Amino acid sequence: MTVTEKTRPAATEPVASVRNRILDVAQELFSELGYSAASTRAIAQAAGVNLAQLHYHFGAKRDLFKAAYLRGAVQVTEARSKALAEARTAHAEGPIPLEVLVRSFVTPFMLAGNTPAGRATMRMHARLHTEPDDISKEVLSTVYDETTLAYVTEFQKVLPHISHETLCWRLYFMMGAYRYTLLRTGRLEAMSGGACDSGDFDRAVAEIVPFLCAGLSAP
Amino acid sequence: MTVTEKTRPAATEPVASVRNRILDVAQELFSELGYSAASTRAIAQAAGVNLAQLHYHFGAKRDLFKAAYLRGAVQVTEARSKALAEARTAHAEGPIPLEVLVRSFVTPFMLAGNTPAGRATMRMHARLHTEPDDISKEVLSTVYDETTLAYVTEFQKVLPHISHETLCWRLYFMMGAYRYTLLRTGRLEAMSGGACDSGDFDRAVAEIVPFLCAGLSAP
């Protein structure tokens, strides 16, 4: 304590927390407003820092977006591919049962919605395809490509009688269905006259799994 | 020709075409870039008019967006509800067969993709939920609410053994699946290694109909 070295002790901790605060807010605002409508000024202000700090830590807006997106997505994607790996070893002899497979794919993102940070991750994910082209393409191939291909392989194993092309289409529809659910558009409430709640993600999982299993294995 | 009246003869035609040109371009740019990223300047320039003209004809950006969106959506929605009405009269005695119902719901938007203007309509529709909240809510309830409720009723008739809530969830998943398809995200191509083409909307319809029928009527 007496000898204060240049900047090392207790200087790294707060820095990390500043970065985290910025990322939290960035996730929140990007997920709510989208890339273009969420301004760096608004993010800085909500995080309690100033613009210069934001640029010091993350560089350009693009890069901040990528960092914010990836922080959430990497986490969830790891959960997903871990779930796949476990299912793989649990059914070493044959194919993974369809329901298990669907559930392992859908659950990590859908149940993320039960925490506030997870909700932001979810929404950023769901709306990623409507962000500026170059950003979304870059980010997507960074995180998803490998895992997705592994899933295609596994699905083909449980559904060997379905042609590869048809299978791909169906998996594409699956992605659409669950991503739309993550968005919480309010259409479910409008349609059901308030009987259903699109924020009830446990229910959403319970409903979507049989729907997808049936759709994927349709004749 | 000799007597030139104030502004009436042949003055209404070009005006309409200016408005149409603006709407065409607005649809195109909004559908490609989204509300925030598509600037009124860019729209005016691409339409070959200046900013003041754009405001003269459509008022604020919000209103231009609504006009552009509604022009396409109203058309497609009318096709959809006409298809429903026809199916209704063709099966006066009992419920409309599931496949007919699904097809009538999905086809108007999906086959719109075969024309350039329709493609823009499609994409605006698909990404509407990621536009600023107030705009999307307002527009959605203007065009879709009635038709959607009519569909819920019809689906319940063909699928009487499914609870109302579960049915709503499934219809919600259906919306997600087909809207995502309209977006053309490139994920289909990535997943299939280029074997499938997400721009082939006839194929998309052929694939999605059995998928949805199976999913909706899952046990």
Add this chain to the structure above:
DNA sequence: GTCTATATGGGGATAGAC
């Protein structure tokens, strides 16, 4: 109805002191 010019504010990004 159409144009030019401009008002007014917000955006991303950086310089340079501390």
Add this chain to the structure above:
DNA sequence: GTCTATCCCCATATAGAC
């Protein structure tokens, strides 16, 4: 690492001449 001040551009919207 943090701050203030500022550059410079682009945004939406309107005024007012023609």
